[in-house]
Amino acid sequence: MAITFTNLSHFAAHAGQSLGETDYLTITQEMVNLFAEATGDHQWIHTDQDRAMRESPYKSTIAHGFLTLSLAPKLLAELYRVESVKMGINYGANKIRFTNAVPVGSRLRMAAQLQQVESQPAGVRATIRCTFYLKDVDKPACIAELVILLLD
Template sequence: MKTYQNIAQFREHLGREIGVSPWETISQGQINDFADATGDHQWIHIDRKKAAVQSPYKTTVAHGFLTLSLAPKLMSDLYKINSVKVGINYGTNKVRFMAPVPSGSRVRMRMTLKEVEEQESGGVRATTECVFEREGSDKPVCVAELITLLFEKSPFS
């Protein structure tokens, strides 16, 4: 994990890779829980028997948004900015789900700092490119530009 003392030091990483997260296993239990949370119970995600016969992957696969939802956890594995009091997920510029993530796969996230913009609210808007990789595959499973608002002073006080 990289530790930055403040946003100014974080900004020095502009245009460079921040790092690669540890591998994270996506279990069938996580997939089932995500299906319950989102109401997306397509058989390709939750029915192992049907997937073994009818799916081209011969097993269930994780929802693309489940993979993307790992970003906050994987980001916290990659870096910390000591001076930041509040970090808020602001959104995405683009997201592409490029390959399946079969149940039991291990994924990780490679993150590059693309942009840091001052905000009128006193914080900054940081845009990162996040490339999710599956162990044993050369093709990324997801590529996303994520936007985070970072505040060294709480915007709520």
């Protein structure tokens, strides 16, 4: 269940705390293929299931690292909302690491921590640490420190 903050000052008061963990999401070959179409990244480790079974150390196709990362906005929306915010904008990232492959068929979830909130003229700039985990695997798949602008 998502945390609801009434306004940005309530959100800012949550800095340094967890925003929670999402439910698991299954990564499908269709998701990977659609991402490959959208980005033009058709490398065989993502799209050629037969070759991946024969030649890949994962014995399966794997999701693009940036596909995993691109799930952050959807998954963050499952964790929190700020009622007063009219618009959120991706501002950037301070650090991104793809630390483990995400084989197709894997179940992935994300944990988020609100690290820092800085006032801006029309809202705030928030830094959120997003850690993506595979079900039953200790090593995270991706760790990203994302920066977003929330405007109200």
